[in-house]
Amino acid sequence: MPNCSNWFSPQAADGQRFLHPVQRHGVIITTANGSKLINFSSNDYLGLAQEAKVIHYAANVLHEDGFGSTASRMVCGDHPLLHNFEHEMAAWLHAESCLLLGSGMLLNMGLLPALADRHSLVVCDKLVHASLLDGIKLSAASFKRFRHLDTSHADSLLSSLSSVSSISQTKPQQRKIIVSDGVFSMDGDCADVAGLLSVADKHDAILILDDAHGIGVLGEQGKGCAETMLQHERLLLCGTLGKAFGGYGAFVVGSENMIDGLRQRMRTLIYSTALPPCFAAAASTALDFIKQGILQQRLTENIKYFIDLTQNMPRLSSQTAIQGIVFGSNKAAMQASASLKAQGFFVPAIRPPTVPKNQARLRITISAIHSKDNISALVAALKNL
Ligand SMILES: *Cc1c(COP(=O)(O)O)cnc(C)c1O
16 A cells, blocks of 8 residues: 555655755855756856946845745735836847746646646647646646747648638637747757748648747847747747856746736746746846847857867757757766766756757756856766766
8 A cells, every 4th residue: 555655665765865965166066065066057148147336236125125035926915126127138039028936837837727728729849847737737728739940840840720610619709829849958959930930821820939048148148049030929928047047036028918927827836936026137137148149149159169169079069058968878877967067067967858869968058157168078078978
């Protein structure tokens, strides 16, 4: 009989243990046993998580307004700093409106059920982030996954789903939604945003683009992989503050009508404690840095340096801060990660189901605050594996 001590088989937790960092300082992680590792796993692409000005402003707000937001925004958890950041983000991303959420996971799990119901049709890229997939499932919409980056497959799936459901003709207004990451979190490649938007046009659908890893990083102005298409009326753009912004929280931008509707309907907004004001303050300061573009430039140089040094390695084709080296078997990837750790580098092995079967890999993330020496030392270690 199951009881609390034998519910899970022991293998279930195999390998997925915390690193137990006791300190993170710049790119150096100190672990509980005192070893120091150069961190190549962080999403802090610009080094803003420990930027002095960001911390300074957030600390002032922490002193002024306290630690917590004390309730949902619908009750008394709202704060002018949250609105302030929403206005800044909407203006920066050329959108009418913005809504701030507790995290990307909360955003995506609330967004899809607010937009789609069992009469809706959703198609999503095969490799979308888990939060989007969970959101789609919660929405109860009919959904299909299209082949990774394959916009014509998205097109044909929408056509076939539409024709099947038109037989019943129960619902006059059947919503259609295309869902994709901008930069894909495990491969580092980018969606064909223009292609997806033209499929959206053709099918009278909207495109939900989650550019968590692109906003703040990619594009001439750091606005992500949809930078040149931000004003497209079918685009609903999501991002997180946990990556380039170096903090915590998430946002969605779109039309006034859309964001207003989401404000009324998103259960993960209504039934969850509001983001604390100090987080919004920190994110505003982080946005100032992102607008300057200096850190992006440094990051871009570091990425190029890494790519140049790894020409002959089994590297996934990615021009972004996310760089994968595929080993295939779980064991080989785990051994590579362990060997790098013994040499002073933290590079996690990512295994199925997070990535497809037989594609276990090292996932390397590059940051603006890595030195050239950090990167060349890692590449030397990789070549000696
Ligand atoms: C990291 C990530 C999320 C989750 O964001 P959090 O703010 O960390 O919860 C959602 N979508 C994508 C594509 C991500 O990479």
